[in-house]
Amino acid sequence: MYDVELIQGDLTTMEVGAIVNAANTALLAGGEYGVNGAIHTAGGPDIAEACKKIRIKLGGCKTGEAVITTAGLLKAKYVIHAVGPVWKGGESGEKELLKNCYINSLALADEYQLKSVAFPNISTGIYGFPKELAAGIAIDGMYSQLVKCRYVKKVIFVCHNPENYELYKKLLEIE
Template sequence: MKIELWEGDLTRLAVDALVNAANSSLLGGGGVDGAIHRAAGPELLAACRRLGGCPTGEARLTPGFRLPARYVIHTVGPVWQGGGHGEAQLLAACYRNSLTLAERHGLASIAFPAISCGIYGYPAEQAAAIAVAELRGPRPADSSLRQALLVAFSAEMAGLYRRLLDA
């Protein structure tokens, strides 16, 4: 799977799946979650209501509706509590479970925001390292995934991803 960096608006990407850094209700919120819900239209909220929420670290799939992406994979990242409450394992699980869900549906391309780096307060450098490590991890031999995009919301985040990807 090829890992690439993209700086800009996640909601404009024509990929098989966008990953939504959602809250556990899946009913929309601020940041990336709010932007995805606004761009996808009210059908996304209706689909999310039927899912009944999502625990931290897990992932759920809906259609992309009005987005250029075919699907949205909703995952709930951990709230940063200082690092001693399993945050790293939960964040890694967000990436792993999103990738596995994409493979289960035969998807070839996926785009990830910086999960938990907004209002959830995860330190960007640590979160970026987890993201890159999980995306570089081994995939099944029959994996459908060919491309993963790390989407940076700022030049600072893009720089962190670039440094890690070049290492």
């Protein structure tokens, strides 16, 4: 059996097997306001160095895919970098790409035999994905992969803002 939790808080403080970063295809640190920038800042230079090695080896990370690195100074063991899609109106495969972020992140966590994963709200910031639609896709993608996982037993959705928290609370039917 598995456990799904919801919190409103700071993803970078989570003590889990892996936190998921809403990354960009170049795996570069993001701006000061997004989750990507917060993870790189809190985790220190080891994360950027690990991302640089992946860029050299693979050329980055494609939209909908995920890669794993050290968590540097974070409390998590690893950071899974998932590249969410930029919202272009919904007719460019964005829904499937977003769902793949959750599926691929959980598959990677399971491959590394991690027991717990904490997710942000991928693509709902500067990438402009509609929050309610993204929340439904995230939950659907999570459940569709979680049943296939041998090791991952706990998923935590960590919402930075109250709007996303309330959307997830409603969709997860949490009191």
